[in-house]
Structures are given as C-alpha cells and as structure tokens.
Amino acid sequence: MSQSPASVPFIDALREAGDLRLPGSGLAWLDAARRENLEAFIAAGLPDTRAEAWKYTALRALGQRRFALGDAAAAAHPVDAHALKLPGIDGPRLVFVNGVFRADLSRLEALPPGLSLQPLSRVLENDPEPLRFALSRHYREAGDVFARLNAALAGDGVVLRVAPGVRVNKPVHLCFAGTPGRADVAWHLRNVIELGEGAELDLVEHHLATAQHKHLGTLVGEIVLRDGAKLQHALLQKAAEDSTLIRRGSLYLGAKSQAMLHVLELGGALVRHDLHAELRGDQARLDTRGVFVLHGRQHVDTQLSIRHQALNTASESIWRGVADERARGVFRGAIVVAEGADGSDASLNNKNLLLSAQAEIDTKPELEIYADEVKAAHGATVGQLDERALFYLRSRGLPNAEARALLTAAFCRAVFAALPNETLRDHFSDALLAHLPS
Amino acid sequence: MLKIENLHARVEGKDILKGLTLTVNRGEVHAIMGPNGAGKSTLGNVLSGREGYEVTAGSVTFEGRDLLALEPEGRAAAGVFLAFQYPVEIPGVNNTYFLRAALNAQRKQRGEAELDSMQFLKLVREKLKIMQISDELLHRAVNEGFSGGEKKRNEIFQMAVLEPKLAILDETDSGLDIDALKQVAQGVNALRSPDRSFLVITHYQRLLDYIEPDFVHVLADGRIVESGDKTLALKLEEYGYAWVNDRDPALANEARA
Numbered sequence: 259m260s261q262s263p264a265s266v267p268f269i270d271a272l273r274e275a276g277d278l279r280l281p282g283s284g285l286a287w288l289d290a291a292r293r294e295n296l297e298a299f300i301a302a303g304l305p306d307t308r309a310e311a312w313k314y315t316a317l318r319a320l321g322q323r324r325f326a327l328g329d330a331a332a333a334a335h336p337v338d339a340h341a342l343k344l345p346g347i348d349g350p351r352l353v354f355v356n357g358v359f360r361a362d363l364s365r366l367e368a369l370p371p372g373l374s375l376q377p378l379s380r381v382l383e384n385d386p387e388p389l390r391f392a393l394s395r396h397y398r399e400a401g402d403v404f405a406r407l408n409a410a411l412a413g414d415g416v417v418l419r420v421a422p423g424v425r426v427n428k429p430v431h432l433c434f435a436g437t438p439g440r441a442d443v444a445w446h447l448r449n450v451i452e453l454g455e456g457a458e459l460d461l462v463e464h465h466l467a468t469a470q471h472k473h474l475g476t477l478v479g480e481i482v483l484r485d486g487a488k489l490q491h492a493l494l495q496k497a498a499e500d501s502t503l504i505r506r507g508s509l510y511l512g513a514k515s516q517a518m519l520h521v522l523e524l525g526g527a528l529v530r531h532d533l534h535a536e537l538r539g540d541q542a543r544l545d546t547r548g549v550f551v552l553h554g555r556q557h558v559d560t561q562l563s564i565r566h567q568a569l570n571t572a573s574e575s576i577w578r579g580v581a582d583e584r585a586r587g588v589f590r591g592a593i594v595v596a597e598g599a600d601g602s603d604a605s606l607n608n609k610n611l612l613l614s615a616q617a618e619i620d621t622k623p624e625l626e627i628y629a630d631e632v633k634a635a636h637g638a639t640v641g642q643l644d645e646r647a648l649f650y651l652r653s654r655g656l657p658n659a660e661a662r663a664l665l666t667a668a669f670c671r672a673v674f675a676a677l678p679n680e681t682l683r684d685h686f687s688d689a690l691l692a693h694l695p696s
Numbered sequence: 697m698l699k700i701e702n703l704h705a706r707v708e709g710k711d712i713l714k715g716l717t718l719t720v721n722r723g724e725v726h727a728i729m730g731p732n733g734a735g736k737s738t739l740g741n742v743l744s745g746r747e748g749y750e751v752t753a754g755s756v757t758f759e760g761r762d763l764l765a766l767e768p769e770g771r772a773a774a775g776v777f778l779a780f781q782y783p784v785e786i787p788g789v790n791n792t793y794f795l796r797a798a799l800n801a802q803r804k805q806r807g808e809a810e811l812d813s814m815q816f817l818k819l820v821r822e823k824l825k826i827m828q829i830s831d832e833l834l835h836r837a838v839n840e841g842f843s844g845g846e847k848k849r850n851e852i853f854q855m856a857v858l859e860p861k862l863a864i865l866d867e868t869d870s871g872l873d874i875d876a877l878k879q880v881a882q883g884v885n886a887l888r889s890p891d892r893s894f895l896v897i898t899h900y901q902r903l904l905d906y907i908e909p910d911f912v913h914v915l916a917d918g919r920i921v922e923s924g925d926k927t928l929a930l931k932l933e934e935y936g937y938a939w940v941n942d943r944d945p946a947l948a949n950e951a952r953a
Binding site: 649650651652653656657658660672 | 768769789
C-alpha cells in the first residue's frame with residue numbers, strides 16, 4: 259500500500275492499457291469480476307516488504323518494469339515440440355506459449371474416457387457458466403495481490419475434470435513454455451481442476467523456456483479433490499533464468515482423498531510459489547515434497563500453508579533448499595490444525611544448504627493447533643556442507659567440485675524417493691544434478 | 697617411496713609435529729606407536745591433506761613428488777590412502793556408487809580408462825571375497841548405520857578396491873573387539889604385497905599381533921624417538937611409554953617443560 263501507484267511503471271502500464279479484449283469478454287459477470295479485480299490491484303499497488311507475506315521478497319524492481327499485456331505473436335512462435343517432451347510422459351498434453359494456448363503443440367485427441375481437458379478460452383466461448391463460481395472470486399489478502407491481477411487479466415488456462423470413479427491411465431502433461439518475443443510479456447493463466455469422487459489422476463506441470471527471455475507469468479490454479487479422489491502432481495519448474503514466475507495454487511481435499519505433490523524448482527530470476535491446501539474431509543491426506551536449487555542472483559520464495567479441518571487428516575511435507583553464489587531462498591511452511599480436526603497428524607521438515615557465503619535462505623515453520631489428540635512435528639535448518647564428509651570423499655580421490663555436487667545431490671535425494679513414476683523420478687534427479695554447481 | 701624429513705606441523709596454532717623424519721620403502725610395513733597427544737593422528741591427517749593442518753617446516757616426498765603440494769584427491773590418485781580412525785557417515789550416498797566414482801576419479805586423474813559398471817562389479821566381487829564382507833553393505837549409504845566393526849572393514853574394503861601404493865591406517869584398531877580386530881587385520885594382511893607399503897598408526901601393541909610390522913617407531917612429542925623391529929612394540933607393551941622417556945631423560949625433561 260505504501261508505494262504511490264502513480265510512480266510505478268508496472269501499474270502505469272495497466273492503467274494505460276484501456277479496454278482489453280480477452281476470451282469471455284462480454285459475459286457480464288466475468289467483465290465485472292475482471293474490472294473489479296483490476297481496479298483493486300491498481301488501487302493497492304504492489305506490496306512492499308512490510309507486508310508479512312512479502313517480507314523476504316521485494317517487488318520494487320518488478321514495479322519499475324513495464325510488460326506488454328500479452329503476446330499477440332505467441333501463436334506463431336516456432337517451438338520444437340520435442341523440447342516439450344518429458345521422459346515417461348506420453349499422454350494428453352496442453353501447451354501454452356507465452357500464455358497463449360497452442361493447439362498445434364497440444365495433444366487433446368483421443369482423450370481417455372472420463373477425462374475432460376480443454377483450454378479455458380474454449381470453455382469460456384462454449385459453456386462458461388460452470389466456471390462462474392471459480393472465476394468470480396475476490397482476493398483480499400496482501401499475499402493475494404497477484405491472484406487479483408490474474409483474475410483481472412487471465413483469458414486462458416487449463417480446465418480439467420475427471421469424472422467420478424475414473425482412473426485416468428496416462429499422466430496429463432501441462433506445459434507452460436516461454437519464448438523470446440518483441441517485448442517483455444506478462445501472461446496470466448488460470449487453471450480449474452476437479453477430480454470427481456474416487457477419481458485418480460497423474461498430473462505433470464512443466465515450466466520451461468525455449469530460449470532466454472524476461473517475461474512475467476502468473477498462474478493461479480484451483481484443484482478440487484472430491485471424496486476418495488487421488489492425485490499425483492509433479493511440478494518441474496525450469497523457467498528462463500531471467501524470467502519472473504508467480505504461481506498460486508489452492509488445493510481442496512475431500513474425505514479420504516489423497517494428494518501428493520513433488521516440486522523441483524530450478525529456473526527463474528524471481529519465483530514465488532504459494533500453495534494453500536485445505537484438508538476438508540475426514541481422513542484426507544496430503545504429501546508435499548519439494549526442492550529448490552538456486553544460483554546466480556535467483557530468488558525463490560515458497561509459501562506453503564496447510565489447513566487441517568477434518569478428523570484424522572494427515573499431512574507430511576519434506577522440503578529442501580540449496581542456494582549458491584548470491585541466490586536467496588525463502589521458505590514458509592505454515593500448518594494450522596483447526597478446531598475440531600481431532601486426530602490430525604501433521605509434519606513439516608525443511609532443511610537448507612548454503613553453498614556460498616553470499617547465499618541466503620530464510621525459513622520459517624509455523625504451527626498452530628486448536629484441536630485435540632494431534633500429532634505434529636516441524637523442523638527447519640539452514641547449514642553448510644559437512645566438511646568432514648567432503649574431506650572423506652576427496653581423500654578417496656573425488657575432486658572437490660564433484661564431491662560437493664555428490665553431497666548436495668544426496669542432501670536433496672530423499673525428496674523424490676516417493677515419486678511413483680520411475681522414469682520421471684530419474685528425470686527429476688538428472689535435472690537436479692545437471693543444475694548443481696560443478 | 698615415502699620420505700618425511702624434519703616435518704613440523706601445527707593445528708589451531710599449536711605445534712604438534714616437531715621435526716619428524718621417516719623413510720618408508722616399497723613393500724614395508726611401519727608401525728607408528730605413541731602415547732595420546734604424541735601427534736599420531738596429525739601425521740595421518742597431514743599426509744592425506746586434511747584442512748586445518750599447517751605444515752610449518754620440512755618436506756614429504758612420495759615417489760619423488762612433493763606430496764604436500766597436492767590436493768587430497770591428488771594424493772589419493774598418486775596412491776596414498778588413509779583409513780580413517782572415525783569413518784564419516786554420508787547419508788544419501790550409496791556405498792557402491794561412491795566407490796566407483798572414487799575409483800574412476802582416480803583413474804581419470806592418472807590418465808587411465810574409467811571402468812564401466814560391469815567391470816567395476818567384477819572387481820568389487822573379487823575384493824568382497826578377500827574382505828569377507830557381505831554385499832548388503834554395498835547397497836547401503838556410506839557408513840550410515842554401520843557398526844564400529846563394519847565401518848573399519850568398509851575402510852579396508854575401500855582400500856582393497858582402490859589399490860593404493862601407501863596405506864595409512866589411523867588407529868584402525870580403536871573401538872574394535874577382538875573378533876572385529878582379527879577380521880580387519882586379516883583384510884590388511886591379504887592386501888600386503890611387495891608393491892604396497894603400510895603406515896600403521898596405533899596406540900596399542902595388540903593390533904601388531906595380527907599385522908606384523910617390519911619396523912616399529914615410537915612417536916613422542918612430535919618426533920620419532922625410538923625405532924626398531926617388532927620387538928620394540930613388545931617392550932612398549934611391557935614397560936609402557938614411560939620407558940621411552942626414562943631412556944631419554946633429555947626428551948623427558950623437554951616434554952615436562
């Protein structure tokens with residue numbers, strides 16, 4: 259609230275944009291929601307570090323930049339479909355390039371029965387009513403500032419539904435590619451995902467760059483798991499080194515539903531990942547695993563918030579951070595066990611490794627318990643490589659750099675041990691190893 | 697093979713080695729004995745290149761090369777191996793993977809071809825037999841959750857695979873019961889050869905019952921004060937380290953000063 263909106267080029271660009279024609283424009287409820295969110299965003303401006311949610315992540319430099327509102331040429335950028343491929347993933351695919359849906363790169367033909375997968379733009383054209391609830395949301399918290407911007411400007415995204423009882427037998431690949439354009443582009447995408455009762459889905463979210471660029475992307479997603487649904491969600495984030503990526507996910511878990519999230523964050527100059535999970539039904543279970551490996555002047559901020567709201571719910575979170583050179587990592591893991599969520603079992607483990615004296619990692623575990631018979635454990639550490647182990651490896655002949663890489667990889671290894679897709683797990687390990695300093 | 701001359705070394709500002717001179721020829725087994733604080737472990741650490749050990753004077757040549765100028769990994773590739781008194785646990789690093797990476801890193805530094813996984817496995821099987829180690833240890837993380845005896849045997853097993861020219865055993869007997877000690881000694885003896893030298897650092901004579909040395913040296917206050925054959929170890933066992941001081945009153949005075 260502190261910056262005068264008039265002085266911020268980032269905001270000015272929005273104010274000067276005039277009327278935007280987005281998919282769904284003309285729908286009265288959507289126009290109203292977009293307009294209100296844009297006005298609220300412009301009025302509030304970008305939060306500064308006095309806002310708790312942005313304490314360790316300064317947005318001042320971002321505020322000084324101007325982005326083109328969308329990339330008109332995105333549909334024509336040549337992108338090699340081979341570059342989008344992930345080993346072990348050969349099912350349906352939805353591809354966005356600079357925030358624009360690319361039918362030519364996607365694979366939406368012959369979807370497995372019970373799976374509905376479409377770009378949001380198409381749903382807005384054909385049958386927008388079911389999205390009304392999701393897209394009319396208002397965001398009020400300071401942490402939600404980009405969700406507001408996203409709500410104002412997102413014209414596309416992923417709409418995915420799995421019918422009750424259906425087990426989708428192939429992983430669904432959501433691909434968000436960035437490619438250089440004439441200007442620095444801001445793109446905004448909105449995902450709406452729902453697994454019906456007892457449905458099962460493997461989801462792979464993949465961020466990548468075909469070449470270096472400085473775009474800003476925001477991605478707001480909502481995943482609803484009805485009772486007994488099961489989700490495996492793997493996220494590989496290899497965005498462009500100079501790009502900004504802001505992701506906000508909400509996850510709602512019904513009774514006896516299970517979600518498992520694996521996150522590997524490697525790319526981006528400024529990255530923010532908010533995940534809000536609510537365990538709403540009895541015996542719901544959430545497992546989150548994540549690693550970020552940073553170098554240069556990368557800044558990656560992960561904000562995990564898990565709310566246990568029902569009986570005998572469980573969550574286990576294991577996160578690792580590695581920062582080299584002048585990189586900065588932030589991790590906040592907040593667990594709330596709400597009143598009445600008796601018998602909940604929550605654990606959070608966050609360990610971080612600093613590979614240089616200039617790197618910094620701030621970690622903040624938070625635990626609030628308002629229920630009875632709760633098992634809860636949390637811990638967070640920031641440390642350096644074990645010099646004794648390093649010497650041990652070197653004394654056996656491993657060069658210093660190799661020994662350091664080996665220990666760093668070992669530090670991260672446990673995080674992906676439970677990733678069920680073995681090919682994908684190997685790929686994650688390889689991507690992580692390739693990203694380690696050597 | 698190894699020539700240590702007038703070696704002075706300092707740890708955390710404190711002089712520990714004060715003019716140590718020792719020559720080890722190819723195929724010889726030398727035992728270094730001495731009371732606590734004599735500088736035994738410092739010697740092993742200085743030779744293998746651990747950080748924090750400052751050499752203030754003297755020289756160490758290994759096969760004609762200045763050993764002290766090499767990084768720890770360079771010393772390993774040159775053929776120097778240190779069996780640690782306290783082997784380090786490294787969670788998340790598989791024992792086999794580590795050993796293959798180490799062997800190939802050494803071979804690469806020496807300009808030799810790296811071993812592929814089949815060749816390496818064959819080598820490991822041969823060495824397992826010598827060491828009588830169950831291959832279950834190989835699948836675990838390096839030393840993680842190993843018993844004291846398993847850790848020491850793993851050290852000797854690594855030695856068997858890496859085939860050094862000079863092996864330094866730093867109080868390998870510490871913390872071992874008699875059965876474990878015998879097993880470790882057996883492994884060491886199996887690796888004795890005319891081309892491989894050993895520096896066996898120990899506090900107790902016990903180990904030398906099983907690993908028979910060609911020479912025994914007594915290290916006291918940072919230098920070697922007495923050298924002899926294996927009977928010297930027996931004398932030490934009988935009379936204790938005080939006996940050395942009694943024989944050399946000048947040194948004893950200095951030590952008290």
